[in-house]
Amino acid sequence: MKYFIKTFGCQQNAADSERVEAALAARGMTKAKDYTDADYIVINTCMIRESAENRVYGLVNNLSKLKSAGRQRKPKIIVTGCMTGLAVRDKSGKFLRKIRKAMPVVDEFMPIEETGFDHQPLRQDKENAWIPISNGCNNFCTYCVVPFTRGREVSRPYEDIMTEAKELKAKGYKNITLLGQNVNSYGADLIQHANVILEGAQRPIGSKRCYRFAKSDLASLQHDNNRTMKQWNNVKPVFVKHLGRYRIPTLFPYLLEDVANLGFDKVDFISSNPWDFSDELINVIARNKNITRTIHLPVQSGDTNVLKRMNRWYTRDEYLKLVTNLKFKISNLKLTTDIIVGFCGETEEEFQHTVDLCKKVGFQVAYISQYSPRFGTAATKTMKDDVPHAVKEKRWRILENLVNKPHLKHK
Numbered sequence: 001m002k003y004f005i006k007t008f009g010c011q012q013n014a015a016d017s018e019r020v021e022a023a024l025a026a027r028g029m030t031k032a033k034d035y036t037d038a039d040y041i042v043i044n045t046c047m048i049r050e051s052a053e054n055r056v057y058g059l060v061n062n063l064s065k066l067k068s069a070g071r072q073r074k075p076k077i078i079v080t081g082c083m084t085g086l087a088v089r090d091k092s093g094k095f096l097r098k099i100r101k102a103m104p105v106v107d108e109f110m111p112i113e114e115t116g117f118d119h120q121p122l123r124q125d126k127e128n129a130w131i132p133i134s135n136g137c138n139n140f141c142t143y144c145v146v147p148f149t150r151g152r153e154v155s156r157p158y159e160d161i162m163t164e165a166k167e168l169k170a171k172g173y174k175n176i177t178l179l180g181q182n183v184n185s186y187g188a189d190l191i192q193h194a195n196v197i198l199e200g201a202q203r204p205i206g207s208k209r210c211y212r213f214a215k216s217d218l219a220s221l222q223h224d225n226n227r228t229m230k231q232w233n234n235v236k237p238v239f240v241k242h243l244g245r246y247r248i249p250t251l252f253p254y255l256l257e258d259v260a261n262l263g264f265d266k267v268d269f270i271s272s273n274p275w276d277f278s279d280e281l282i283n284v285i286a287r288n289k290n291i292t293r294t295i296h297l298p299v300q301s302g303d304t305n306v307l308k309r310m311n312r313w314y315t316r317d318e319y320l321k322l323v324t325n326l327k328f329k330i331s332n333l334k335l336t337t338d339i340i341v342g343f344c345g346e347t348e349e350e351f352q353h354t355v356d357l358c359k360k361v362g363f364q365v366a367y368i369s370q371y372s373p374r375f376g377t378a379a380t381k382t383m384k385d386d387v388p389h390a391v392k393e394k395r396w397r398i399l400e401n402l403v404n405k406p407h408l409k410h411k
């Protein structure tokens with residue numbers, strides 16, 4: 001039996017696919033050259049934008065010819081990843097019906113957790129490795145489907161991550177990228193669980209919520225968290241002025257420094273929500289020279305009102321202040337970002353604030369997207385996608401020319 005895996009979307013999906021691949025190899029399957037050579041095709045899907053979703057439908061329907069009557073070898077087609085994540089979380093069943101109808105040729109829609117997720121990843125690269133540190137997101141940016149596709153944030157136990165990092169170091173890996181939808185909040189849930197344990201409250205821990213990193217049983221998770229709590233009992237919540245409340249304490253600065261101290265050439269991390277990029281984290285980066293100097297700091301918009309509608313939890317000025325602070329403390333800093341143009345109600349003036357912010361920051365690269373409404377999100381439910389396509393296109397082009405300077409890069 002031969003398998004072929006096609007991965008759409010972000011690095012997190014690519015890292016997930018490495019684990020799926022390991023599970024298939026463990027079942028005795030070998031890697032196929034291409035789709036036509038495969039008995040088992042796994043499609044790891046993305047649906048961050050409509051275009052990503054449509055690419056999946058296009059591919060799967062193309063694959064239907066592999067199942068034509070005249071063909072001897074008819075592969076099994078499995079769809080997994082974000083689309084199935086949303087399908088299992090959408091209690092109305094509407095999304096599952098939609099994808100079943102759009103891709104009738106699919107044999108099975110399988111949540112990624114059921115594809116053999118506990119396997120050690122089968123890594124192709126011998127120098128660069130990804131390590132997932134958390135899964136899911138609690139931020140609920142109003143445009144974003146991720147909290148619905150991957151669910152709430154679940155941090156992987158600290159020791160699991162350190163063990164994997166040490167193994168990679170021993171194998172000679174040079175560059176590590178820590179992955180999470182929002183790495184900055186890593187460990188917030190572990191601390192909360194630890195609090196629950198210390199208070200002696202009766203609450204099931206490590207059960208369903210930890211499905212993606214289900215290796216640790218209840219006892220070892222409790223052990224981990226007690227240890228975590230003792231070791232980091234100096235982790236204090238920070239007061240966030242504009243929110244009028246405390247920022248949750250997280251373990252990311254500690255984890256990042258511990259991984260960096262293992263002596264890799266470079267330790268990278270993605271992605272960081274600016275709202276919980278703490279001073280402590282900046283200091284850790286500043287004092288560890290093998291931590292990346294190119295930081296991905298998605299701004300999404302340079303206008304405070306748009307940021308509010310996006311539920312981004314920071315203002316334009318706070319973002320700029322963070323950038324100033326980062327530049328001041330970290331020499332040779334380079335910044336990259338994500339921007340959405342044409343979000344619901346974005347006026348010309350609001351867009352110009354994004355243009356102005358880009359000029360002020362001087363990003364190396366910006367990943368610019370045109371807003372597309374996503375199933376189940378707050379923006380889809382409560383706001384109007386009212387910026388015309390042509391305007392989105394124009395704004396996208398302006399920023400692309402300003403930040404990414406394609407006309408200069410091609411020369």
Ligand code: 5AD
Pocket residue numbers: 048049143144145298300338339340369370371372373374
């Ligand atoms: N429309 C357009 N872009 C989006 N992104 C996330 N959701 C949407 C959406 N509905 C972009 C954001 C995010 C990146 C991964 O994708 O910029 O940072």
Ligand code: SF4
Pocket residue numbers: 137138139140141144145146147181182273
């Ligand atoms: Fe989506 Fe916002 Fe979470 Fe990033 S931080 S995954 S944009 S909800």
